Amino acid sequence: MLLAVTQGLGPVFSWFFWITFAAGLGWLLWMSITGREVERRIIFLFMGLTVSGAVLAGIILPVQETTVVRNVFDTIEGLSEGDRVLLSLDYDPSGAPELEPMAKAVSQHCFEKKLKICYMTLWGTGGAMITDVIALAKVDFPDLVYGDDYCNVGYRAGNEAVLRVIASDFRKTFPTDVSGTSLDSLSVMNGILNCADFKYIVAIGSGRPGIKEWVEYVVEPSGALMGSGAAAVSAPQLYPYYPQQMNGMMGGSKGASEYEKMLRRVYPKFKSSRAQATEIMGPQTVAHVFLMLLIVFANISYFLAKKRKGASA
Amino acid sequence: MKRTIPILITFITGGIIVLAEFIPPWAILREHVLIYFQIIAVFAFFLGGGSLLKINCQKVVRKREDWQFAIVTLVGFFIMLALGLFKMGNPEMVDLGFAADLNASGSWFKNVFDAVKAPLSASMYSLLAFFIASASYRAFRAKNSDATVLLVSAFIILLGQTFVGVVSTGWMPEWMSFFKVENLSLWLLAKANLAGQRAILIGIALGIISMSLRVILGIERTHLSGGDE
Amino acid sequence: MPDASPIGIFIAGLLTLGIFSFLYKDNPVYKVCEAIFIGVSAAYWAVEYFYSALYRKFWLGVFPPAGSGVEADLLLWGGAILGALMLCRMIPKINWLSRWPLAFIVGATAGLYMMLFFVSNAMKQIESTMQPLIQDSLLETLGSFTIAIGTITGLIYFFFSKEHKGIFGGAAKVGIWVLMVTFGASFGYTVMSRMSLLIGRMDFLFNSWATNFGQMF
């Protein structure tokens, strides 16, 4: 209901909102210049308005494509029909806002290219994440057949040990899929003996075990081709592995939104699908800018106060 | 007696666990210790949960301030406990009995988890965004050299993540590319930040070695039996 | 929560708003949310621990189901005995016995952490810092000098038994700056993922919840 209203009033609402908001910022600046402290609840109010306004107005900001993300996209783009891709979703609900869009976009891309996906996870809580991603992908591809177009082998306990084993023998750890069906009866897994048999591995993870472990225990011993999607917090620590051990990486919502952009550029049919990360990026950038303004205002206020003090002394 | 035995237990377990690192046949002890801990923690929950119930019951009985909310806590606790322990509404109960997955989709336990616990957790967590704003406004002021370094470094990283930063230094010629915000922030993260992290991590390791040694040798024992005997 | 029921979403939205109300000030609505949260989550973990540790780890460990071929792990009884000693706390006469499991845990933790951190923090970090100072490019060379000097001055800051005076004091001062750069950088970087949490909540309120609201009434 509210959604419909805001969508209908979109442009009007958004103009009205931002003019008010700009006025508010002006007031904040004036308060700083006159050296008055602003109560923290007013800061909270601004923060809330910034984010909710940006979410409601659906701000979409231009995204710059970077090579490190494009490499993942191009690799999948270069695969041919029927190739198998392994998608490992190693995160939990708290990592989902950043990582689910990546998993969704990569799935959409693969299904569009008629590639077959095998989903797995190293996290106990990842099973639910896989279910969510498959549900999201099925919106655009309602005719997907389980077993022929994709499969889900789910979770096995053991963290790094799982990786160590599947690097050489996939079925030793995953003899069956998540519901107990033997992998032999799934055509997706036909002839897949180990991780290197997948044409591409995409590991999307937010911590440990995650991308670093994939590199150490799978890519390095087996030479499998891997790309990754990392939470913003852990992305900096993973740069050393690029481009030798992983040929591309999506970092945080920004990386995900780049991927979404590329997908829509090449396959316009996805323009109607929800670009979750791109939607997050707008509010996130606005919030960032607001935060930087706050820091600037605070320092203006501080310096002017110090000057005044010095003058009066 | 009452004081010496705990110190002896600490000494012996600590010593064995350290040695087990180097003696292959003992390695299994390290794994068992972790399981022991989990089992002890469950028993300890009787004490913790007991204290929770006791304090809330006292509040209700003595009609202390906010006693009404204590009732809410108690009711919530017992409802959730019953839903979970008896696995109510769990669709897997039919086939598996009490071996059913506790969090099976459709069970009442999972439903309450989704409708109550998950949103409460997420909301509490997201308050952090507000507190980041108020902390930035209050604390990031160039009061002295330390604070200035902190401020500048945080600001560069923040800039580097938004298009504002990229645009603001986009005019720089090629030979100055190092000072472009996106490069500068990457350099800060990969080099200076790394150096600081390493110093902290090495320091922590030394602190833990010294602290553990004090505990194992029984010099630090205030948590067990007070000061000197 | 793709399969959440409308009532579930409705409640979730109310609770979200209740928690947010704390930002204005402490109020009865927040108190109710807090009370529910404490009660429900304490019971949640009690049940979770009961089934995972007591039932699966301990009970199935010492009494494996007949015919499963798994041998009973008698060592697990040790944990149960220590756990039972813990409960002695409730009996005043022998409550001092509860110090034994505590002493056991403290000793074991000290032993485990000592080794774990010595290897993963100290050895590993020292090893990674041993890089050639001179690199291919001037920039990389600058970088490796920064890492080496930064790490060493950072450590100097932590010295306890030497006064921060003279050259040593200067080095310690550089060390503090290195630490401050580190703190600033990780603060700036963490902000990004924290914002997405709030955006996620707002998205829930404005989209899922509001839509659901419209459907319910």
Add this chain to the structure above:
Amino acid sequence: MSQPNQNSPFCKIFPTLLSALFLFTILASSPKTLFAQDAETSVIDSTLENLVPIPARPANVKAKDHVYDIGEKVDVSWELSPDDTTGLRNVVGYIISRRLDTASDFDSVGAVFSRIASLTDIGLTKGESYQYAVTAYTSAGAVSETSVSNSVTTEQEWFDGDKFWQVLLLVIIAGSVAYFIYHAKKGKPMFLRKIAGLQAVEEAIGRATEMGRPILFIPGIHDMDDVQTIAGMTILAKVAKQVAEYESRIFVPTRASLAMTAARETVREAYMTAGRIDAYRSDDIYYVTDEQFGYVAAVNGIMTRDKPATCFYLGAFFAESLILAETGNSIGAIQIAGTAMPAQLPFFVAACDYTLIGEELFAASAYLSEDPKQMGSLKGQDVGKVVAMAAILIGAVLATLGSEEGMNIETFNSAFHAFWGVFGGGE
């Protein structure tokens, strides 16, 4: 996660099934699978050699007992098949199988990729003799002849020789800590630099007493199985003792039941030492909930309602660090924080009055105790720092002299690698 059904007959025949499955998949991976035309197996069998080139077998298979284990591992190595990197180049991997000396059949134990010539087999029994066989296979499903290894008997060792350098370095550092502990006992006074956060402790407690408001102490959100929580408890002991002496009041809500028990023990003992056991209230130290943010919600409530004048956050913290510190700030409390969680330190530094950074958290109780033995241990830590700094310097200089980017002197290069290896480098 559902409970694995241990009664399932599947578990029993699992190993057998696995090997069968394994062979099946190798064959099934061929586009013209043998099984598709089961009836004509013999015909195809004879023509297979013509259709699919069979790789040469891997030679010289060796089995060796894995050193420094409990007799459960064997290292198997072989020479690559001549058709792996050269020749037909059709080898995609090797299958390794094993048998007990007494048994007749080999069971598959694993597979590796092409270009790999070794495997460590695990899960063996101490004192048994094993024999290994290695076979090369191609993507088309062709399998080479099998090479069989020597027989090997597994042995157990009593010292992990791989960790020799670890032991030595640990002995140096722990030894110097121990040395200074007992050296300090002799009463030689020792200099310790000031740590602002710790000097503020007494003043902060005094302020709370004057204002007639309580003190809040959070020993982190981990349980007693984290050494940071133990560090928090040791500081709690000192803080509680002063609180008892000042006749103030301290609240310790905990996130774990075990931590609650330990905190009660600690505070009770502190009150006893201060001679004020009558003022000890066990209900001021209580368990809230194991849920991270449920605990935070409760502590926020306590702060806004009881308005503590001083808040201590000493232990392991995660995302809640800033939520707690900002709420504490809003009620005007003096806040002293300390953690060894590098990711949370910036938030404490920004929002608290004093922050103990990493190592300082572990040193705090020694500082506050004013016990020469404990203070001596800090000097031992400094020796550790000297060792670390020296190692970094020596390593960096050797690397610079030896590396290609630097001077490229071979002697230094090998010296560097030897030195690097001591710290676990190059593995």
